[in-house]
Amino acid sequence: MPEQLRFAHVDARRIVAKPAAMDAVTWPTGTIALRIADDDVLLIGAGTTDITAITDITVADEHAIISDDAGWSGIWLTSAQVESIALRHIHWPLPPQRPVLAQGLIAAIPSKLWLGPDGDALLLVATVSVDEMQERLS
Amino acid sequence: MNEFVETLLDLHWHEPKSSYDVVIVGGGGHGLATAYYLATRHGITNVAVVEANYIGSGNSGRNTTIIRANYGIPESIRFYQHSMDLYKTLEDDTGCWIMHNTKGLIWLAHTESAMRSERARCQLNTAMGTETIMVDPAEIKQLCPQIDLTGSGRYPVLGASHHVGASTARHDRVVWAYAQGAMRLGVHVLQNTPVTGLLMDGDRVTGVKTATGNISAGVVMSAVGGDVTQFAAHAGVRLPIRTHPLQAFVTNGYAQGFGPIISDTELLSYVSQTARGQMLIGAEYDRQQSFSRQSSFDFLQSCATKVSYLLPFLKNLRIMRQWTGRCDVSSDFSPVMGFTPAPGFVITTGWGTWGFKAIPAGGEAMAELIATDTTPEIIEPFSLNRFATDHSMADQGSTGTR
Amino acid sequence: MTDISDGQPQVEVRSSATPAGRIVIDNQPIEFFAGDTVAIAAIRAGQHPATGGTLCLAGDCGNCCAIVDSTPWVRTCQTKAKPGLAVLRQPAVGAPALNLTPPKSAVSSPIAAVIDVRHINADVIVVGGGASGTAAATQASADGHTVTILDANEGNEVVGIYAGPTVIVRTPEGMRHFHAHEVIVATGAADLQPACEGNLSKGIYTAGAAATLAETHIELDNALTVTSQPVRIVADDNGWVSGVVTADADGNDVLSDCNSLIVDLGHMGRDLLSRMTDERAVTIVGPAAEHYPLPPCPTSGIVCSCSKVTVEDLDGVWLRGFNELELVKRAALFGTGTCQGGVCMPYLRSFVADRAGSVPEPFTARPISRQLTIGEASAGAYADNFRMSPLHDEHLKLGAQMDRFGGWWRPWNYGDVLGEYWAVREAVSLGDVSTLGKMVVSGPDVVEVLERLYPNNVHDIKVGRSRYVLLLNERGHLLDDGMICRESETRFVLTFTSGGASFAEMWVRDWVETWGLDCHILDRTTSLAAINVTGPLAGELLRRVGVAEPPKFLQHRHETVAGVPCHIMRLSFTGEASFELHHPVHRSVELWQTLMAEGRALGIKPHGLQALFGMRLEKGHVIVGMDTELDSSPRRIGMEWAVKMGKPYFVGLEALKRVEPLPDHRRLFGFTMASPAPVEGAPIYHDGTIVGHVSSSFDSPLLGKAVMLGWIKREPFPDTVTIDGRTATVSAPPFYDAEGRRARA
Ligand SMILES: Cc1cc2nc3c(=O)[nH]c(=O)nc-3n(C[C@H](O)[C@H](O)[C@H](O)COP(=O)(O)OP(=O)(O)OC[C@H]3O[C@@H](n4cnc5c(N)ncnc54)[C@H](O)[C@@H]3O)c2cc1C
Numbered sequence A: 001m002p003e004q005l006r007f008a009h010v011d012a013r014r015i016v017a018k019p020a021a022m023d024a025v026t027w028p029t030g031t032i033a034l035r036i037a038d039d040d041v042l043l044i045g046a047g048t049t050d051i052t053a054i055t056d057i058t059v060a061d062e063h064a065i066i067s068d069d070a071g072w073s074g075i076w077l078t079s080a081q082v083e084s085i086a087l088r089h090i091h092w093p094l095p096p097q098r099p100v101l102a103q104g105l106i107a108a109i110p111s112k113l114w115l116g117p118d119g120d121a122l123l124l125v126a127t128v129s130v131d132e133m134q135e136r137l138s
Numbered sequence B: 001m002n003e004f005v006e007t008l009l010d011l012h013w014h015e016p017k018s019s020y021d022v023v024i025v026g027g028g029g030h031g032l033a034t035a036y037y038l039a040t041r042h043g044i045t046n047v048a049v050v051e052a053n054y055i056g057s058g059n060s061g062r063n064t065t066i067i068r069a070n071y072g073i074p075e076s077i078r079f080y081q082h083s084m085d086l087y088k089t090l091e092d093d094t095g096c097w098i099m100h101n102t103k104g105l106i107w108l109a110h111t112e113s114a115m116r117s118e119r120a121r122c123q124l125n126t127a128m129g130t131e132t133i134m135v136d137p138a139e140i141k142q143l144c145p146q147i148d149l150t151g152s153g154r155y156p157v158l159g160a161s162h163h164v165g166a167s168t169a170r171h172d173r174v175v176w177a178y179a180q181g182a183m184r185l186g187v188h189v190l191q192n193t194p195v196t197g198l199l200m201d202g203d204r205v206t207g208v209k210t211a212t213g214n215i216s217a218g219v220v221m222s223a224v225g226g227d228v229t230q231f232a233a234h235a236g237v238r239l240p241i242r243t244h245p246l247q248a249f250v251t252n253g254y255a256q257g258f259g260p261i262i263s264d265t266e267l268l269s270y271v272s273q274t275a276r277g278q279m280l281i282g283a284e285y286d287r288q289q290s291f292s293r294q295s296s297f298d299f300l301q302s303c304a305t306k307v308s309y310l311l312p313f314l315k316n317l318r319i320m321r322q323w324t325g326r327c328d329v330s331s332d333f334s335p336v337m338g339f340t341p342a343p344g345f346v347i348t349t350g351w352g353t354w355g356f357k358a359i360p361a362g363g364e365a366m367a368e369l370i371a372t373d374t375t376p377e378i379i380e381p382f383s384l385n386r387f388a389t390d391h392s393m394a395d396q397g398s399t400g401t402r
Numbered sequence C: 001m002t003d004i005s006d007g008q009p010q011v012e013v014r015s016s017a018t019p020a021g022r023i024v025i026d027n028q029p030i031e032f033f034a035g036d037t038v039a040i041a042a043i044r045a046g047q048h049p050a051t052g053g054t055l056c057l058a059g060d061c062g063n064c065c066a067i068v069d070s071t072p073w074v075r076t077c078q079t080k081a082k083p084g085l086a087v088l089r090q091p092a093v094g095a096p097a098l099n100l101t102p103p104k105s106a107v108s109s110p111i112a113a114v115i116d117v118r119h120i121n122a123d124v125i126v127v128g129g130g131a132s133g134t135a136a137a138t139q140a141s142a143d144g145h146t147v148t149i150l151d152a153n154e155g156n157e158v159v160g161i162y163a164g165p166t167v168i169v170r171t172p173e174g175m176r177h178f179h180a181h182e183v184i185v186a187t188g189a190a191d192l193q194p195a196c197e198g199n200l201s202k203g204i205y206t207a208g209a210a211a212t213l214a215e216t217h218i219e220l221d222n223a224l225t226v227t228s229q230p231v232r233i234v235a236d237d238n239g240w241v242s243g244v245v246t247a248d249a250d251g252n253d254v255l256s257d258c259n260s261l262i263v264d265l266g267h268m269g270r271d272l273l274s275r276m277t278d279e280r281a282v283t284i285v286g287p288a289a290e291h292y293p294l295p296p297c298p299t300s301g302i303v304c305s306c307s308k309v310t311v312e313d314l315d316g317v318w319l320r321g322f323n324e325l326e327l328v329k330r331a332a333l334f335g336t337g338t339c340q341g342g343v344c345m346p347y348l349r350s351f352v353a354d355r356a357g358s359v360p361e362p363f364t365a366r367p368i369s370r371q372l373t374i375g376e377a378s379a380g381a382y383a384d385n386f387r388m389s390p391l392h393d394e395h396l397k398l399g400a401q402m403d404r405f406g407g408w409w410r411p412w413n414y415g416d417v418l419g420e421y422w423a424v425r426e427a428v429s430l431g432d433v434s435t436l437g438k439m440v441v442s443g444p445d446v447v448e449v450l451e452r453l454y455p456n457n458v459h460d461i462k463v464g465r466s467r468y469v470l471l472l473n474e475r476g477h478l479l480d481d482g483m484i485c486r487e488s489e490t491r492f493v494l495t496f497t498s499g500g501a502s503f504a505e506m507w508v509r510d511w512v513e514t515w516g517l518d519c520h521i522l523d524r525t526t527s528l529a530a531i532n533v534t535g536p537l538a539g540e541l542l543r544r545v546g547v548a549e550p551p552k553f554l555q556h557r558h559e560t561v562a563g564v565p566c567h568i569m570r571l572s573f574t575g576e577a578s579f580e581l582h583h584p585v586h587r588s589v590e591l592w593q594t595l596m597a598e599g600r601a602l603g604i605k606p607h608g609l610q611a612l613f614g615m616r617l618e619k620g621h622v623i624v625g626m627d628t629e630l631d632s633s634p635r636r637i638g639m640e641w642a643v644k645m646g647k648p649y650f651v652g653l654e655a656l657k658r659v660e661p662l663p664d665h666r667r668l669f670g671f672t673m674a675s676p677a678p679v680e681g682a683p684i685y686h687d688g689t690i691v692g693h694v695s696s697s698f699d700s701p702l703l704g705k706a707v708m709l710g711w712i713k714r715e716p717f718p719d720t721v722t723i724d725g726r727t728a729t730v731s732a733p734p735f736y737d738a739e740g741r742r743a744r745a
């Protein structure tokens, strides 16, 4: 029986801007920029970084949408945990490179899986679906 | 010896001619029933039904055979109720055993909004003379002891509408019954004869092209099922139809023990037991449009999951086979029957995932339309020109599946 | 129950090994040896695993099916014997009972992974580990591929190959779904079964089965091998083979005694798996792909043992005009049993070839092969994903009855619908509207985008103001409705209905993409929760939690409420002054609790959907999907005011222009009548005929009568109608506060 996974709220900022402008940004240290689409970044804090304290994000796009994004819950997983979840709940091959963001259905729920450089991974799911996710993964 | 082996029917095939009064393209239920009623009701027998493969090779031989009239708009209820009535006497009319079996249909509701829709359905059905009543969980349990009223703790049953007169019949036998009846009166049924194009005189359709030669006709009727958009294009007729695959599966056979047809308004899946004892299970059509008949594991998996919540005993039954039909779904989820802008070319389509039940009434009305050159009142609301005149017949809640 | 173990000396076991345990067949314990399948254990014990029929021991036919651990139709030759396994024979005639009591494991929620499922990404899969499979695997490896061989004998039963290619495998440990690049089917050839009288006897084995038994050190007693179709198989009173009649060179019948019959009649390629899919990455090799000669046309006996179809049956339908392989199959129900034609197909083809004079193609192979239980098929799947507002637990604490609506759990009521109603009408109330669709759009072309998306004007919405809008499809029919709030010249916030939100997101993105306009989109539906503060004291409550000057009607602004950053939108669905507070999901509970606490003195109560539906009906507000139909145009629902036909373009404009001059006889009307309110859906009559139906109804506590919306679909539109046998009056909504003073107050 796999262990009970406990997700927690993840503070994040969301930046929607022109792809070229996005490419040019150097994201603040201590953050992880999850490029969920060409024009869309979900920025989260790595380690102890408080992402809500980082307010000086600038993108060369006057129409960029930069906002807090409070809708995510996440859990850090070991590579063994990722493997076990992948085996049971992911129908698609995980990308081989690291670090990398993988997106798709996990246990039939839209999810984001950031596979970090050291084998650790962050699984993100919309908070409105987190109860379902926890039940399905345990 | 298998008790279900066909022992009564006799199909008399004819050599093709080069000209007929009426050529019906498509040897599915609708094409053959139209030929049957042309011959029996109107004495029109110089008719050919031209079928690309074997009769019933389309959706008419692939469906889950549910016959019901619990629709959501008066025009549909009236039409399907009439079809149900024709089904009841079809065995006497044709002298064939179609395995018609009245078992009742239960549409389960798990939410307040679903309850609201089912109550509304009961109201309108009753007003139109179709018996559909609300039943509470205890009554549902009585009608179907296998049901888990908690929906495995996830889909609690609040109630259901019970369409008392719903029935099933064996699809192939319906096709054959009509074929036999029509062929006995001299209708020609030509198998393995794909129609590759239409003969035109200006915008008038005057016959069909086949690999073995042209066949001229006074009237050409399209009853080609899921291929209709491409087919009607031969006559320059554009249709508000999309083709979607619809899949279903059956288990091995079991002793009779599952009375009604159980259907779920939220999970959009349905279960019945066939005369041979197999559990027959279906769900919604595939979301993407396609002309493919490839079955998918996604469907099998999701459909198996859906039906297991309410009928957990099914989990132990073995699936024997899975298959796919191609459904002609109209933009308002109602059928399209009647004349087209091309003179000499009439159609019956838009049967989507629900046209088996309509075979008798559809065939009867199309035969009358061809014989009298006027649209019978009962199918008037379903004319193709309703889209041009902004009179669409939307009834998605009743037709999204089955 | 038939006693099968009747003392016939069927087999002789030559093994020094000791039994590994016992299984129970029809309540009789029998011993099995390590590695035995149930079928082999039965044979070892001198029994037939079922009630008769040739055994192939290779999973091809359906003759060894039994009820194993309460699952009927299990091929015992593919099931490993385990201590205590309970096997019941199925009736020889008829079918096993439908299980009324679900197996223990299945009682728990299907959500729980009862059957383990694994997704394995693979390069090349070879199905079948025989000679051709091994050769194909060696070749693929040499070509640099990583190869996985799946063989039923190793416990990997491949049951289906689907597009992808996806290979579905049953193993004793659970289901395995292989997502492969390429699949090579090397399933070899199956033995032909005898098709003659007496072929349902016990003690008949294919040559392959006999070889398998020899490997298992089971020697068949007094066995005879035939290499051509027997004329007849003779059995004793217990159904065991006692002899076989064959034709000699002169065509004379010769009876030979035997206790076991081995039939060696040739082969057929096991090609079902590869024929089930169109997938191009699936190839077939070796004997599986070979076209073996068809057997001679059968002349007697059962030809399809799964469906019990005889040669007479075939002739019967053939002579009555069923003159196609498919028609014969369907009329005789041939090949529609457990093996799905897997072993009987050659006979049907040779029958039709004989009668018709040309060899027909085999009929379509349909998945699934080797049968899955519905439980096995469903393993690892979920039907829905119900979303939960962050306030879910708050609602439960307040005694809410929750209901699912538009894919979300929502409070239906808190046990006191009337109290909830009066709280809104006379004091203040909270509604959880977190489920609304919410989107930010920003960019130089944003006004152009919105002007094209919505039929109402957008350019003249002032910053800080909002407007109610309809969303139409290309047919000019209603898709959704919502609000547009202007935040700056180039930035707007859009809202959509709860049920329409996910569709709306795709809709907006698709159109922006299609038009190639410059506009960013951020969907905030699940990032922001929203609480509707509504009622005559709503403004007062906001002041008490620190909003000095609440926005005026149709204004919106960003402001901190009780310490929580909010986007406050002033609008009204209930008919009273309403402020929607959109705020970060993770701050929702504290905001709700503060509002509830501060509102106590004002008589606050939360309201559920049930009260809301009634209140909005008093105001005549339409709920898309409830009052509207698939083909509702703005004029049909009396909302032409929200459509500016003079605009150069919006989605649906062309369709609306086309139908504008056409006569239309469908309208949504308001009605009132004496209480009680008729059931929603009740037919509306005029002059004794049905002219429409009630789409929503409510007994208005305030007005003391029933108010309704409903469709009339026949002209001329009457002034009075009959509903529920009573007279109702057509009356234009709103039924309450027609001037909208309360909403603006
Ligand atoms: C899985 C499934 C389940 C269903 N369940 C139900 C149900 O429970 N209840 C219900 O009422 N309905 C159901 N339906 C729908 C029902 O089967 C169909 O609506 C109905 O059979 C349509 O009959 P038809 O005669 O119009 O078309 P078909 O039966 O499809 O016949 C069309 C025929 O035209 C032939 N054809 C096509 N092109 C040409 C050509 N160019 N030349 C010659 N011939 C051509 C085809 O070969 C075919 O035989 C279901 C459908 C499917 C696929």
Ligand code: FES
Pocket (backbone or CB within 6 Å): C061, C062, C303, C304, C305, C306, C307, C334, C335, C336, C337, C338, C339, C340, C341, C342, C343, C344, C345
């Ligand atoms: S022998 Fe199995 S289906 Fe015919």
